[in-house]
Amino acid sequence: xxxxxxxxxxxxxxxxxxxxxxxxxxxxxxxxxxxxxxxxxxxxxxxxxxxxxxxxxxxxxxxxxxxxxxxxxxxxxxxxxxxxxxxxxxxxxxxxxxxxxxxxxxxxxxxxxxxxxxxxxxxxxxxxxxxxxxxxxxxxxxxxxxxxxxxxxxxxxxxxxxxxxxxxxxxxxxxxxxxxxxxxxxxxxxxxxxxxxxxxxxxxxxxxxxxxxxxxxxxxxxxxxxxxxxxxxxxxxxxxxxxxxxxxxxxxxxxxxxxxxxxxxxxxxxxxxxxxxxxxxxxxxxxxxxxxxxxxxxx
Amino acid sequence: xxxxxxxxxxxxxxxxxxxxxxxxxxxxxxxxxxxxxxxxxxxxxxxxxxxxxxxxxxxxxxxxxxxxxxxxxxxxxxxxxxxxxxxxxxxxxxxxxxxxxxxxxxxxxxxxxxxxxxxxxxxxxxxxxxxxxxxxxxxxxxxxxxxxxxxxxxxxxxxxxxxxxxxxxxxxxxxxxxxxxxxxxxxxxxxxxxxxxxxxxxxxxxxxxxxxxxxxxxxxxxxxxxxxxxxxxxxxxxxxxxxxxxxxxxxxxxxxxxxxxxxxxxxxxxxxxxxxxxxxxxxxxxxxxxxxxxxxxxxxxxxxxxxxxxxxxxxxxxxxxxxxxxxxxxxxxxxxxxxxxxxxxxxxxxxxxxxxxxxxxxxxxxxxxxxxxxxxxxxxxxxxxxxxxxxxxxxxxxxxxxxxxxxxxxxxxxxxxxxxxxxxxxxxxxxxxxxxxxxxxxxxxxxxxxxxxxxxxxxx
Numbered sequence: 001x002x003x004x005x006x007x008x009x010x011x012x013x014x015x016x017x018x019x020x021x022x023x024x025x026x027x028x029x030x031x032x033x034x035x036x037x038x039x040x041x042x043x044x045x046x047x048x049x050x051x052x053x054x055x056x057x058x059x060x061x062x063x064x065x066x067x068x069x070x071x072x073x074x075x076x077x078x079x080x081x082x083x084x085x086x087x088x089x090x091x092x093x094x095x096x097x098x099x100x101x102x103x104x105x106x107x108x109x110x111x112x113x114x115x116x117x118x119x120x121x122x123x124x125x126x127x128x129x130x131x132x133x134x135x136x137x138x139x140x141x142x143x144x145x146x147x148x149x150x151x152x153x154x155x156x157x158x159x160x161x162x163x164x165x166x167x168x169x170x171x172x173x174x175x176x177x178x179x180x181x182x183x184x185x186x187x188x189x190x191x192x193x194x195x196x197x198x199x200x201x202x203x204x205x206x207x208x209x210x211x212x213x214x215x216x217x218x219x220x221x222x223x224x225x226x227x228x229x230x231x232x233x234x235x236x237x238x239x240x241x242x243x244x245x246x247x248x249x250x251x252x253x254x255x256x257x258x259x260x261x262x263x264x265x266x267x268x269x270x271x272x273x274x275x276x277x278x279x280x281x282x283x284x285x286x287x288x289x290x291x292x293x294x295x296x297x298x299x
Numbered sequence: 300x301x302x303x304x305x306x307x308x309x310x311x312x313x314x315x316x317x318x319x320x321x322x323x324x325x326x327x328x329x330x331x332x333x334x335x336x337x338x339x340x341x342x343x344x345x346x347x348x349x350x351x352x353x354x355x356x357x358x359x360x361x362x363x364x365x366x367x368x369x370x371x372x373x374x375x376x377x378x379x380x381x382x383x384x385x386x387x388x389x390x391x392x393x394x395x396x397x398x399x400x401x402x403x404x405x406x407x408x409x410x411x412x413x414x415x416x417x418x419x420x421x422x423x424x425x426x427x428x429x430x431x432x433x434x435x436x437x438x439x440x441x442x443x444x445x446x447x448x449x450x451x452x453x454x455x456x457x458x459x460x461x462x463x464x465x466x467x468x469x470x471x472x473x474x475x476x477x478x479x480x481x482x483x484x485x486x487x488x489x490x491x492x493x494x495x496x497x498x499x500x501x502x503x504x505x506x507x508x509x510x511x512x513x514x515x516x517x518x519x520x521x522x523x524x525x526x527x528x529x530x531x532x533x534x535x536x537x538x539x540x541x542x543x544x545x546x547x548x549x550x551x552x553x554x555x556x557x558x559x560x561x562x563x564x565x566x567x568x569x570x571x572x573x574x575x576x577x578x579x580x581x582x583x584x585x586x587x588x589x590x591x592x593x594x595x596x597x598x599x600x601x602x603x604x605x606x607x608x609x610x611x612x613x614x615x616x617x618x619x620x621x622x623x624x625x626x627x628x629x630x631x632x633x634x635x636x637x638x639x640x641x642x643x644x645x646x647x648x649x650x651x652x653x654x655x656x657x658x659x660x661x662x663x664x665x666x667x668x669x670x671x672x673x674x675x676x677x678x679x680x681x682x683x684x685x686x687x688x689x690x691x692x693x694x695x696x697x698x699x700x701x702x703x704x705x706x707x708x709x710x711x712x713x714x715x716x717x718x719x720x721x722x723x724x725x726x727x728x729x730x731x732x733x734x735x736x737x738x739x740x741x742x743x744x745x746x747x748x749x750x751x752x753x754x755x756x757x758x759x
Contacts, residue, residue, distance in 0.1 A: 106412025
């Protein structure tokens with residue numbers, strides 16, 4: 001099959017794919033638009049959104065007479081950036097604050113909690129970690145290691161205990177100690193399991209009810225996730241009324257286009273993005289910058 | 300919702316507009332291909348794979364057989380399904396282990412959070428069930444408490460775990476082989492740390508482990524939820540580590556797993572297992588045809604039929620015949636309920652149909668097994684006469700049945716309504732079977748099966 005060879009070749013350069021389009025000599029023809037749509041799809045934006053964005057840009061190009069590659073690049077990243085829901089409040093800076101982390105298995109919740117705790121400690125905030133993942137083997141130990149690294153206490157219970165009651169205890173302890181920031185890790189679960197989602201709703205319910213500080217529910221999404229990410233986000237949002245997102249593992253070659261689709265569809269802000277393994281690699285989200293990277297625009 | 304609409308429905312819609320035309324044109328096929336393209340992209344099949352695939356399908360569909368056929372939608376779906384199955388690897392692919400080597404070694408690699416550690420434990424459990432004596436080697440020295448996780452899982456399934464010094468992954472891997480010999484284990488499963496394909500240092504570590512233990516099989520664990528980028532990941536892993544096959548994880552969600560197709564297509568490596576849950580026994584051999592159906596949003600129909608076939612015995616066929624002759628009794632209703640339960644409960648049955656569970660939840664209906672038990676209680680509180688001729692159940696009898704089963708009269712009323720609906724349907728089928736002889740009988744049986752599922756699904 002001929003297309004296989006093309007595919008293998010294509011993959012080697014897919015990272016530069018967008019750049020390629022824009023270097024095609026500036027001639028904007030039918031192929032250009034098709035390639036543009038392809039590339040957006042390749043970034044996991046979803047076929048529907050990609051088609052819509054391409055059509056819009058096409059119209060704009062005609063209206064404003066944009067013909068040069070650089071003009072189109074800028075217009076595109078601005079157009080995409082406008083899709084993101086803006087964040088009104090940063091739950092990690094604006095203390096006191098209690099944040100509950102939710103998401104599917106392996107999204108990077110525990111690691112994110114660890115990194116954020118390290119950062120909060122460095123900035124001198126009185127922080128407490130709650131380990132409500134009482135299901136996965138060694139999740140508590142993993143969190144304890146992160147707590148130790150950051151020099152922050154972790155409140156948890158043995159494996160198999162009721163996660164909602166762990167939260168109760170954590171918030172009680174936070175009240176006693178006068179903590180400013182409480183980070184609660186929960187067990188990963190697939191959004192298709194009604195029982196586990198109900199359990200999580202109880203955990204979040206307890207936090208919202210018992211906490212004296214504002215509670216933020218953050219959905220952690222792996223940047224390599226495909227179109228299923230939208231289902232995930234929708235289900236978690238239905239069950240828990242999610243406040244915002246954190247996108248992890250943007251350090252590979254995945255473009256994280258699903259973040260754009262989710263943020264747009266559910267109007268959820270993105271609080272942080274994870275771009276590496278180190279503590280400082282969890283960064284603030286800048287929509288324009290993210291979109292520039294997605295489009296391949298060089299600043 | 301478009302996401303849950305199956306490809307065949309969409310094609311039906313596309314072709315519905317063409318009714319009366321008699322013959323499809325090339326443009327019509329083009330419109331159908333656009334639908335297929337969208338369906339594949341929504342399933343996260345890699346873009347470039349989609350492009351080539353759709354071009355191939357289009358060519359096949361343009362043959363006169365499809366264009367002239369009376370049911371073009373079904374024909375197109377069939378072509379797409381066959382092609383897709385072909386791409387996924389037409390045959391099942393098993394683990395190949397060297398016969399003359401003890402211990403055999405299996406090494407697991409993959410991205411962070413793809414589910415390697417869980418898969419390692421499941422694989423150990425599976426092998427143990429086949430009479431092997433596995434040892435787990437905890438070579439993930441990077442993620443905090445990864446070795447603890449493996450140790451916990453190992454003790455749950457009764458498989459020893461070698462942890463070594465917890466620092467040098469290559470060293471632990473090498474020592475684990477010696478440990479296996481000492482403990483008389485005949486297979487070592489090496490769990491490694493999650494790594495990004497662009498992390499040079501970590502990729503080198505994987506290659507070093509590979510050199511140190513010379514695995515019989517290297518399996519890459521790939522998340523079913525992965526998006527377009529998964530092809531970049533697997534092709535780099537294939538290039539550097541050269542794995543032999545794939546374990547697709549987290550298939551118990553509603554991801555269509557189009558990444559699987561892309562993996563197979565780009566690297567040529569087969570998918571060997573699918574992992575579908577948190578429990579150790581949820582690792583299954585991969586079936587390409589079922590995966591193809593899932594990608595197209597057609598559900599695991601084969602799986603359901605297989606299950607039903609296992610259960611449907613001679614007895615139930617006889618019962619069906621009797622039902623046709625003399626009507627539907629409460630005992631029949633009960634038998635049907637029990638059959639549903641035998642199939643693994645409504646939850647499991649519905650779980651095989653993508654979107655079904657979700658659709659149910661939206662309707663506000665719950666898949667509640669306890670409901671089944673209540674109905675059983677009510678039916679068992681009826682006299683034999685009442686069960687055979689439910690029409691005689693009047694107000695007095697309803698009250699008595701309610702009291703006897705500990706349910707309310709309303710619930711008894713509901714049950715009787717349900718029975719009368721079923722009985723009506725049975726009447727219709729009687730007419731159908733009378734005309735059709737053996738063929739009619741078969742039709743009726745399949746309808747019965749469909750009804751058992753559909754009925755329960757709507758109500759409980």
